[in-house]
Amino acid sequence: MCQICIRNLWGTERKYNYDNLQVHHAIPLSADKNLKLDDSNLITLCEYHHYLCDRGDIPYSEVKKIIDEQNNRAKNK
Ligand SMILES: [Zn+2]
Numbered sequence: 001m002c003q004i005c006i007r008n009l010w011g012t013e014r015k016y017n018y019d020n021l022q023v024h025h026a027i028p029l030s031a032d033k034n035l036k037l038d039d040s041n042l043i044t045l046c047e048y049h050h051y052l053c054d055r056g057d058i059p060y061s062e063v064k065k066i067i068d069e070q071n072n073r074a075k076n077k
Helices: 047-055 058-077
Strands: 022-024 042-045
Touching: 022 047, 022 058, 042 058
Parallel strands: none
Antiparallel strands: 022 042
């Protein structure tokens, strides 16, 4: 599900959003192709939040914080 919706951030309308999920690259592939499959650069987002990220309305630092949080949680399991 969308990792921003679940945290109720950036204009979330539905907390558990499974619709039109997309993978967003925090650092765009145009900047670094090597990050294509790098978990530390990937986040699942709904269409709306993906759009905000691509526009830069949601800053990279915020996106990266959520990705790191997720990866740490996965590691500690
Ligand atoms: Zn969302």
